[in-house]
Amino acid sequence: MTELTETPTEVITPRLELIGITRRFPGVLANNNVNLKVMPGEIHALLGENGAGKSTLVRFIYGVQKADSGKVFWQGRECTIPSPRIARQMGIGMVFQHFSLFDAMTVEENIALGVEPELAKDNLADKIQRVSAQYGLLLDPGRYVHTLSVGERQRIEIVRCLLQKPKLLIMDEPTSVLTPQEVEDLFKTLRRLSGEGCSILYISHKLQEIKELCHTATIMRMGEVVDDCIPSEETARSMAEMMMGKNLLSPVRANRHEIGAPQLSVHGLSVKSPHHHGTDLKDINFEVRSGEILGIAGIAGNGQRELMEVLSGEVPVGNADAVVMNKKSVGQFGPKQRRKAGMGYVPEERLGHGAVADMSLWENAFLSAATGKNLLNKGFILIDRSTEFAVSVVNGFRVKTPGVKHAASSLSGGNLQKFIIGRELLQDPNIIVVLQPTWGVDAGSAAAIRQALLDRAADGAAVLVISQDLEELFEVSDRIAVISGGRLSESQPTESLTVDDVGLMMAGLSHRGADPEPAPGTGEVEGPRVN
């Protein structure tokens, strides 16, 4: 931004200018007459709820998607961007929210696959090392991807873009998988890039980060640009309100309610991961009591998925006593039996795990509520009752949808997540286990989901929230534990912890309660493992 103010007389050509971009999908106007100007060296935030049209817009800029009308000016010249390949050649790089990396290949091999063949030809490893040293993105070209943390994997994607010397870097939700320390490092890199004149288009929901990092912000709602602002002059709250067009309600905790007897207890749980490059669970112990929310923090890939599978019953445990629900040993129960015993759970993946993309909402409501809500009669589906239940979820959780006959895939991420959470909560479980409840969900929906979890706890349910989002855990949890390398630390009351404490524990630097030595009696977990 300094160069903007230093040369007031000279007119600076924007790096990228969009005029009147419109894109219509069947039934929705994803982008309506969008104008956007990104200056050289500017870190420009693109803000908006899920479904506001940000993704459509950046996919258009990166050549993945076409627009129905509108003009693009790149460094002052009108042009078209027909494909990502051409976008890269023009100097546009993009780091997607979900990485496209091959686990079984090295860093160098992965980068070679994603860049122009000419660039990959000679001394790619040297080039990688040079770029990663220059921008503080430590990376060893010879390492295999499956041995890397999520933060390191993101560095691969960033280095892959930087090798092509981009003039505009698009980052889609880059910090959602990082520890606070990793976020700091990322910001240093981005600031250096900006100082060198590279423009950055930064998409995020985390308003605090945008305030800290971005020079300007464009706010989108329902496919239109509704506002512009200078984030440093706003508060997170004011930006959230611009984004949603209404006053934001932050979750409220009910007055200290009664914490009761343990509902869900896990004792000495050790399980070998059924997945390739998964993390084995090692001697996990915890208790969730009725009326409280236990938060489990950790960086992705430290055993959260395995823990979730064991708790939901999708992977049964040999020792039935390892998982106890309300004094009943349920280690060998499957998901259906655990639901019957009073558990509701929400997996991380919305489409494909928590819901079937191509099935209607009422069928998805039936999916997990068939027994809990008596939606079956002698094996036949009671369509009316299932529809009724689905409608009650849609109404009770303010799911935006034209109707329950529409497919789950037609909902935006936040709305589908509200639907899934609502479907589980309306079955009145007394134990609730959720993994990443607000991952990739817009601020409004996230607040509603957190509030719903707090309300259930206040009503006496035992709630377990496994999440990478520390802000979220501090907002809802009574106690927080950290999972790292398949081991779970002792839980601590939330009031006694700071974000930095937890961040350090997540990174595995401090072994507060997480014993680095293998626990006795868990010999089976010591397989030959690379990491």
Added chain:
Amino acid sequence: MLYWSPMLAVVLTILSGMVMFALLDVNPAKAIHTFFVAPVSSLDGIAELFVKATPLVLIAIGLSFGFQANVWNIGAEGQLTIGALASGGLALAFYDVDTPFLLPGMMIAGVLGGMTWAAIPAFLKTRFNTNEILTSLMLTYVALLVLSYLVHGPWKDPEGMNFPESRLFHEAAQLPVILEGTRLHLGGLLALLAVAAGWVVMARHIIGFQIKVIGMAPMAASFAGFKKARIVWLSLMIGGGAAGLAGMIEISGPIGQIIPVISPGYGFTAIIVAFLGRLNPVGCLLAGCLMALTYLGGDNAQIEMNLPNAVTGVFQGMLLFFLLACDVLIRYRLRVVSKKVPEAA
């Protein structure tokens, strides 16, 4: 759009067929007429169409359950054969007994026979994670050899001049004709019943729901607590049972005895029928009739125009080919990637 794909495939098949006939120096219009119109221009012809369509529709409905659950049973031909042998064995064992219970008994035997043969791939898949495509296909050849052994040996007609055929079944072991003067038998009604039952189970029953969820989103199925092994067994039992019943219908309907070739590849053609019918029971009914027409047309073209019988196979193959091509091209677009970079800074 996906429902237009079969229509488009049929049109393309007929057009290519005409080109093929033209290249063979046969009048295309006349050939197409002989192939697709002449066979069903009489009541007898229409009855024949349903006789041929019956096993195809039955098997296709059974298979479409498995295909929706991503269980690829392609051994229906073998399951049909074993079903025919089980029911035929019963008919021969009670050769002298005239009882109305024989036919129902044979139906049950046919279904159980087909299920038994499908149980082998089911067991191997759920126990050892064996690929059911290979096991079910290979078992087809085993079944055909069992058939061959029985008609050339123990079950050969003692008064049959040493021809490899069983005795002709007694009246009580033959399906009654339901349309006087034609060969259309009770099996046709059974196939219609299967269409209705298949539709109800698929659209309204928990079994159909579980099968669909497993096929579309295996993780969501495990989230809901549906057991994969159970669905593998169930879909193979449904497919095997339907194929076994089709085998029983063939030998106690149009054939009336056990002969070395019971089916002209119904078990394999039914795979095309299932996909052409979009794995939907009603679709299978329409597709089954169309496929039956290619059999009749092939016979007719052989008699009337001296065309080789292979024409039938060519038409069936083209139909599947165009169907798959239409499905892919409707969902995906071909793009030529250019290396040119636009004029930009």
